[in-house]
Amino acid sequence: MSFDLHKGYNFRILETDDFGRICFGCPPGVVKDFSQREESLPSKYVLPLRTFVNGTNRFDFEFILYTYLFIKPGRQKVSIFCTEDQKNRFKAIFEETLFGPNFYNLLKAEFYRFGRIHHFSSEEREYYLAFLEKLSRNKKLWHVFEGQVAKHVPDKDMHARLAEPISTLLENERWLASKKIKNIERTFAQHYARCAQLKVEMELFALAKEEDREDFLENVADFHVFDSAGVVEVKGDVDKRKKLKIRQVRPSEFEVYQNNILRCQFDILNLDRHSVPTRIERAEKPFMGVTFLGVGSGFTHKRHNSCMIAWSEGKGIMVDAFSDNDRAIVQHGISGEDVPYMFLTHIHSDHDAGFIEKILSGQRLKVLSSRIIFESFLRKIQAVTLFPAEVLENLVDFIELEPYKKVKLPGFKRTFIEFDYSFHSIPTGRFKLSYKDENGKARTIAHSGDTKYDRDLVNSWYENGHLSPERREQILGFIWDADLIMHDVGGGPIHTDFESLLHLDPALARKVVLVHHDKEPPEHPYMRSAHEGQTEILIKGQAMPVKPKVEDLKHAGLFRNTPQKELEDIIQHSQVLEYQPNDVVFAKGDVGDSFYIILDGFAEIILNKRKSIIYEKGMFFGELAISTENPRRRATVKAMSRLTLVKVPKEYYSRVKLPKITDDFYKLGNFFNSSIRPGLVASLGEGDLVQWSKNERIFDKGIRKGDVFVILSGQVQIPNEQSGESEGVFLSSGDVLGEITSQERSIQKLLHVTDMPKTSNALAASERVSAVRLKSQQLSKIFKSYPSFFGTVYQRMKKLQTVLC
Numbered sequence: 001m002s003f004d005l006h007k008g009y010n011f012r013i014l015e016t017d018d019f020g021r022i023c024f025g026c027p028p029g030v031v032k033d034f035s036q037r038e039e040s041l042p043s044k045y046v047l048p049l050r051t052f053v054n055g056t057n058r059f060d061f062e063f064i065l066y067t068y069l070f071i072k073p074g075r076q077k078v079s080i081f082c083t084e085d086q087k088n089r090f091k092a093i094f095e096e097t098l099f100g101p102n103f104y105n106l107l108k109a110e111f112y113r114f115g116r117i118h119h120f121s122s123e124e125r126e127y128y129l130a131f132l133e134k135l136s137r138n139k140k141l142w143h144v145f146e147g148q149v150a151k152h153v154p155d156k157d158m159h160a161r162l163a164e165p166i167s168t169l170l171e172n173e174r175w176l177a178s179k180k181i182k183n184i185e186r187t188f189a190q191h192y193a194r195c196a197q198l199k200v201e202m203e204l205f206a207l208a209k210e211e212d213r214e215d216f217l218e219n220v221a222d223f224h225v226f227d228s229a230g231v232v233e234v235k236g237d238v239d240k241r242k243k244l245k246i247r248q249v250r251p252s253e254f255e256v257y258q259n260n261i262l263r264c265q266f267d268i269l270n271l272d273r274h275s276v277p278t279r280i281e282r283a284e285k286p287f288m289g290v291t292f293l294g295v296g297s298g299f300t301h302k303r304h305n306s307c308m309i310a311w312s313e314g315k316g317i318m319v320d321a322f323s324d325n326d327r328a329i330v331q332h333g334i335s336g337e338d339v340p341y342m343f344l345t346h347i348h349s350d351h352d353a354g355f356i357e358k359i360l361s362g363q364r365l366k367v368l369s370s371r372i373i374f375e376s377f378l379r380k381i382q383a384v385t386l387f388p389a390e391v392l393e394n395l396v397d398f399i400e401l402e403p404y405k406k407v408k409l410p411g412f413k414r415t416f417i418e419f420d421y422s423f424h425s426i427p428t429g430r431f432k433l434s435y436k437d438e439n440g441k442a443r444t445i446a447h448s449g450d451t452k453y454d455r456d457l458v459n460s461w462y463e464n465g466h467l468s469p470e471r472r473e474q475i476l477g478f479i480w481d482a483d484l485i486m487h488d489v490g491g492g493p494i495h496t497d498f499e500s501l502l503h504l505d506p507a508l509a510r511k512v513v514l515v516h517h518d519k520e521p522p523e524h525p526y527m528r529s530a531h532e533g534q535t536e537i538l539i540k541g542q543a544m545p546v547k548p549k550v551e552d553l554k555h556a557g558l559f560r561n562t563p564q565k566e567l568e569d570i571i572q573h574s575q576v577l578e579y580q581p582n583d584v585v586f587a588k589g590d591v592g593d594s595f596y597i598i599l600d601g602f603a604e605i606i607l608n609k610r611k612s613i614i615y616e617k618g619m620f621f622g623e624l625a626i627s628t629e630n631p632r633r634r635a636t637v638k639a640m641s642r643l644t645l646v647k648v649p650k651e652y653y654s655r656v657k658l659p660k661i662t663d664d665f666y667k668l669g670n671f672f673n674s675s676i677r678p679g680l681v682a683s684l685g686e687g688d689l690v691q692w693s694k695n696e697r698i699f700d701k702g703i704r705k706g707d708v709f710v711i712l713s714g715q716v717q718i719p720n721e722q723s724g725e726s727e728g729v730f731l732s733s734g735d736v737l738g739e740i741t742s743q744e745r746s747i748q749k750l751l752h753v754t755d756m757p758k759t760s761n762a763l764a765a766s767e768r769v770s771a772v773r774l775k776s777q778q779l780s781k782i783f784k785s786y787p788s789f790f791g792t793v794y795q796r797m798k799k800l801q802t803v804l805c
Contacts, residue, residue: 321358
């Protein structure tokens with residue numbers, strides 16, 4: 001029997017005669033990869049233990065399952081070979097993405113703000129959640145809602161009717177009554193009705209009732225679990241007596257046996273290399289408009305998944321993000337610093353895969369969405385990463401949007417955003433982004449989100465008593481008064497069919513740009529289909545000033561805490577330089593007399609004649625040659641696009657109090673990234689560089705001093721006293737020590753570091769040990785600023801717990 005191994009991007013295909021094709025790994029893009037090969041999707045998938053590597057998620061099974069459900073429905077099941085833990089995580093993900101949040105989770109998220117506004121204590125919060133659970137199970141209240149919707153009662157009257165039974169329920173909550181909150185019954189009625197309407201809408205699209213979801217998944221996917229030895233069995237397609245044994249020797253390393261004979265072995269541990277651009281065209285950003293990065297659906301291999309940047313005041317809001325999104329942004333000449341916000345429409349993986357990757361790779365995101373969508377995202381990413389949801393929330397700056405409440409965006413002068421829910425199978429957001437100039441003239445951009453826009457269908461469901469009068473008008477309205485309208489035409493049961501938009505009159509149709517194509521876009525005399533890289537302009541961009549501003553330097557992590565006056569002095573004593581593509585800024589071995597901050601454009605850092613990393617706006621380089629004893633340049637730096645730099649001379653840097661940067665910081669490894677971002681290096685500069693000689697005590701068991709150490713070089717010994725072993729474990733470069741404890745809850749509180757007692761001794765085990773020492777407050781600040789560093793600490797400490805406890 002033949003065993004042929006084929007390579008896919010970050011996955012492998014084993015092709016056999018008797019067992020068919022077996023796919024090892026499920027990173028984003030598997031479905032698109034097979035579509036591009038013009039091959040059918042395999043039905044067998046073996047999952048590696050390590051499901052994310054260097055910020056890349058390998059646990060994205062959604063569209064494989066969706067393909068079997070929607071594209072090639074039939075009796076064949078998907079077979080998943082994984083651990084018991086992965087099986088449970090899959091089910092948690094499918095629960096959110098196939099069916100959406102349950103009613104209790106809807107209410108909990110919807111009422112989250114209410115609890116914060118009224119400052120509930122931890123004890124009151126427990127009472128509060130218990131009360132919300134009662135609301136979610138109260139059939140009488142649900143029947144009142146259903147009856148009011150069926151009678152087409154206006155929302156105002158419905159809320160009044162719901163307030164009556166809610167008032168009765170509140171009488172039993174004495175702790176809540178004692179807070180004397182004004183109009184509490186009406187407030188609860190309004191929020192309850194919103195969640196109930198969302199629940200009804202999800203059920204209209206549902207593949208199974210809430211009580212039947214488990215059985216539904218069992219009928220779609222067969223799970224086969226690795227045993228304690230890391231072995232799982234595959235039966236023959238025709239002859240079930242024939243068997244393969246697949247053994248996961250180490251995470252992502254596999255051996256395949258037939259009749260106890262090793263037939264092949266391979267690993268998918270390392271990420272496959274993707275192409276790196278040799279030149280980047282710097283994007284011309286509009287003052288207000290839209291740039292399309294992706295215009296397809298999760299099933300179209302010819303296009304990236306739907307993703308755009310909505311610009312206002314020259315700053316961008318990224319709407320959704322596909323996998324490998326950072327690379328696509330760079331290829332379009334857009335800097336991450338130009339896009340300070342991200343809008344999450346919903347948690348289907350063709351829309352949120354890039355969000356997950358950005359968090360795993362260490363980027364701190366400013367996320368705009370509703371609390372309901374955001375909490376669903378947190379539950380999903382918790383299943384992907386195993387980080388607790390409360391920890392993940394601390395790694396994101398979340399800005400809650402409520403339906404029909406216009407919000408001024410922080411950091412913008414005259415830009416507002418208004419949110420509403422689309423009509424979709426799970427909670428999904430849409431928005432209107434508006435800018436009003438000094439003369440009062442307003443321009444508006446609208447995005448439909450994934451939605452089922454079908455007037456006949458919506459009116460039919462309204463007549464059948466599923467939608468309130470206001471909700472029907474909201475679904476069919478909201479976006480159409482904008483100057484530029486992006487609309488989904490994904491087709492199928494949960495997306496808009498192109499034909500549903502043909503009724504639009506020419507004046508309105510000319511404003512519409514079609515996205516999320518599931519097939520080749522049709523021709524239309526007025527509506528146009530977006531293509532990748534296209535920019536639609538409402539207000540033209542403004543020329544970049546010749547002299548940098550203080551805000552430009554603030555983008556560089558090195559100067560985040562530098563006072564305004566010192567930044568103004570830096571600008572006064574610096575030069576602004578322009579480079580063209582392929583110009584060399586400096587070469588490896590040159591003597592350095594300055595360092596550089598990127599104002600605009602892209603530069604490549606070349607080590608040993610190989611491209612190492614691409615630097616963009618806000619990043620800095622060249623500082624080691626002027627801040628250490630070695631003045632030689634460590635790398636060659638070349639412009640990849642038109643490049644604008646601020647050049648800060650060494651003599652000025654030396655005589656003013658600027659942040660200290662040390663060579664040793666560059667040795668620090670990172671769990672998610674193979675290289676550290678410069679901003680993280682600068683933040684670590686807040687710590688002290690400490691050293692110990694062999695056998696010197698670092699700290700003693702029981703001491704409550706809150707210092708945490710990140711080892712740069714050498715070895716540290718942690719004796720394992722519980723097991724009686726004198727040697728214990730040895731830690732080395734990149735490991736973290738100081739907050740080691742056997743209690744899981746304290747790891748979850750790492751973001752709020754306290755001086756916990758050390759549970760072990762620690763001593764230097766090599767001739768010289770170097771480390772960065774961080775105080776509790778410094779560590780907490782770095783965790784919140786750099787999620788990747790938190791990931792390093794969390795994962796390494798979990799591993800150490802396993803050994804020591």
